[in-house]
Amino acid sequence: MKKRVDMIVQSVREIALDTFEMTLQNAETANTAKPGQFLYLSVEGHTLRRPISIADADPESGTVTILFKTTGDGTKHLSMFCSGMNLDVIGPTGNGFYCDAGTVKTALLIGGGIGVPPLYYLGKELRKNGIGVITVLGFQSKEYVFYEEMFQEFGKAYVATNDGSYGYQGYVTDILDQVGHFDHYYSCGPISMLRAITSKLRTHSGSISLEERMGCGIGACFACVIPADNEGGYRKICTDGPVFAAGEVRL
Amino acid sequence: MKKRVDMIVQSVREIALDTFEMTLQNAETANTAKPGQFLYLSVEGHTLRRPISIADADPESGTVTILFKTTGDGTKHLSMFCSGMNLDVIGPTGNGFYCDAGTVKTALLIGGGIGVPPLYYLGKELRKNGIGVITVLGFQSKEYVFYEEMFQEFGKAYVATNDGSYGYQGYVTDILDQVGHFDHYYSCGPISMLRAITSKLRTHSGSISLEERMGCGIGACFACVIPADNEGGYRKICTDGPVFAAGEVRL
């Protein structure tokens, strides 16, 4: 049986411009969450829940970490939550990142902006399984950069900013030629970035995580579909995704 | 210039069943509030503000006290406010209770249920001006009784409950014959009670405080009118009232 769970806010802090890290207490969720999955959060006064990726899960402390950017009213509201407050959550929802430790020896993580968070939890799990991790992160500008050092713990990490105010100047795609060999790439970020990456890395095997506006968040309403070449002609991002094999869906 | 002010919640406590007393900090309001006036409170998530009478005001501590019954979502929400929180208020609004200390030597206060609060502040001011105060209070039942001892400080106070679980069994009107002489009565409570009182005390001079659903709360929208025999044919409860001379409006 699926469940709606209550998670207790443990901490909220701004880790970069308009970017917040929130730690949530719930042992069951912390135990079952897989990298790539998301939480579907209810925010009072809002009709629709908000999907936010799981950025980390720690079964030991029974906590789950999420990172979000305050782009609208719902996330602004979330950023003002205080520790001890309750969050009504559906999740962990969606599938996780694909990983065959047999074939993947070195993984390339490519994150853009607020698409970076799920890759952190993924990187941690990959390293746990002995897989090498190279990271390429892209941000708008210096103020938005976060988690760089934490990715460096996994292995080499490149950072680019659109305006060159930090790291390489340019897009993540400009760096891809420098990263050396990898067996599989994992990417999450704006759709334009994913289009550029899947086209540039056409010959590589990869997984991408997608976003779409959601209604139910559990597969019932058909709000979050994306065209695909499977029998039905579409996939649902909330339940078939948010992670897809590159090429599985039409971006 | 009228103003919208921020008042800081100082305390909230349940003083009788579903009945809350809230103390609010705002020096200016505490200095200017007159008995009979009300605050027009904004409650997040609600389109319309809530009118709540001023039950007490203390210029020294700069606080205003309100009492409210949790009859719906807005007042329930209010009851969950914590000290330190901010309340967006228009007020003090409306006129106050009429009192000519020249002619009024003894006043009779008649309150029903959650109509009792404004009479407390009134009684305090009357006593301050050396006017004698007799009180008759009516409540549904024992659990709803509040402020009895505080009215007793003003003078004789009678309490009736509909079900007889406390004090006299019956309605406030049943007690009116026992109270002795008074020069003016002041009443606030359910419309049915006010109808009974104004009819029973037809030959006395009196003031009544009325309730009606409000839009603007400041006299602009014509939501809160009550028929009257003046030129226009109506009065507005929010600005011409909430206090009227008995007989001034048609109940």
Place this chain on the structure above:
Amino acid sequence: MIDLSVDLPGLKLKNPVMPASGCFGFGREYSEFYNLRQLGGVIMKAATGEHRLGNDTPRVAETASGMLNAIGLQNPGVEKIIANEVPFLAKYDIPILANVAGSTVEEYVAIAERFNRSESVNALELNISCPNVKEGGIQFGTDPSMARDVTEKVKAASDLPVYVKLSPNVSDIVEMAKAVEQAGADGLSMINTLTGMQIDLSRRKPLLANQTGGLSGQAIKPIAIRMIYEVKQHVAIPIMGMGGILTAEDVLEFLLAGASTVAVGTANFQNPYVCPEIIEVLPNVLQKYGFDSVKAAIGKGHEA
């Protein structure tokens, strides 16, 4: 004991609460949250004659106390629904309503015939009010003579009771209700969504790919209540009420307005357990307001 049961043409409901069409898929996803057997019944996502892919995304937007949707009737088509979805729902032994949507009268008739021949469907909800498809749908819902025509032909083609789902996007809802009653409808279902739009300030164009979408949720409840209240005074057939229901108090408000049963749509997205939770507290709410059964409350908001 508070009696929650309601008897409608073709539908014996143990309680009046069903999920609304399009907000519950074909039940599979919500069956992972609770046992669907608790429901009064279930109304399936719209069925069209053939597989439909629906509109482009974004398909939903949030509004104050509501949402817009422009799914565009995505569904696998009536055959696949009968083959793959109905048997799943049939296991729960609750009345099943099939929501029927077409672009032409012929398509409506064909779908109705097909459901008529299937085993487990108990009634049809004729969706003549979907605002989110380019052709068909909405015209049937705003033109009384078209509504009458499609209702008559569907009635003639199927033995199943037919509940016609009315659009609120009309000048005169009573005229529409009377037209379909005269055409033989067994009941009414109201209301569908109101056509709305949200503009994306950054992209300077409508947020939804379809431009417009259907407004649902609490925001529209006063409109639903008004329409049901008006229609109840002019038609004899029962009304399935919907539009912004979130609580058992809302359900009672719909009953008082004149609905005999209700459907819950958007609220499922906020709280997947909303239907069973409403069903659980409904007896208390009825009792609190002096009713000993659902039947006793129907239409009681109309003064003598």
Place this chain on the structure above:
Amino acid sequence: MIDLSVDLPGLKLKNPVMPASGCFGFGREYSEFYNLRQLGGVIMKAATGEHRLGNDTPRVAETASGMLNAIGLQNPGVEKIIANEVPFLAKYDIPILANVAGSTVEEYVAIAERFNRSESVNALELNISCPNVKEGGIQFGTDPSMARDVTEKVKAASDLPVYVKLSPNVSDIVEMAKAVEQAGADGLSMINTLTGMQIDLSRRKPLLANQTGGLSGQAIKPIAIRMIYEVKQHVAIPIMGMGGILTAEDVLEFLLAGASTVAVGTANFQNPYVCPEIIEVLPNVLQKYGFDSVKAAIGKGHEA
């Protein structure tokens, strides 16, 4: 410098924000909160030929993100408005629009003539859409030929520019808009309230004494935006937009949809300073979304 000015027939507005009719009385009460000179203009409470007492109370109810009202056009009548209210507003040197409501075409014409002869009124807003009066009002707003007729006769009787205020309670808003444009309307004002109802569970009857009321506030914004967007594609005359505006972002959404100016209604009750506050931040909001003037944003939500 962001240019907030807008020029409409008969109205030179320094900014596009006005209080909506009926939500601001005749300005006196709000003038105690701020200097009305800041406003783009002001739309007065409806005027009828004679003094009207309006409906019984309760006249308002709260709904999710909105409210219902059934004031019933209470007003002192056109003569007293001209004698007592217009001079007060005229002091502020801002355009004054008179909202005109009648039960018959003759009453509309008589009121329009009267305002025409008065000094300080700059334009008429023809309220053919008030849902809260038993006779008149709403029929003019739902029947295109009646709307055309009253618009033509008012135009003939008065030199003031006429903005016809449309009702959203119609199947086809474009048809209504075209009808009044053809009849000579100088502009449109949209939308008025949607007819709704709330039932009082305890008293088992509609909460409002008038039974139904007009739904306003944020809840209706998506409907207003949709209707303005649709109408903008079919008429050439300017649109005054309203319905659920609370913020400067909302104003921009209305401009993008096709409104040339806006009115703020219900939000005044929540925040008496809402109009000047919106006017203050509007330049920043325009700039943030890449516009250097209000004029530049009008209609920009329509893709090429």
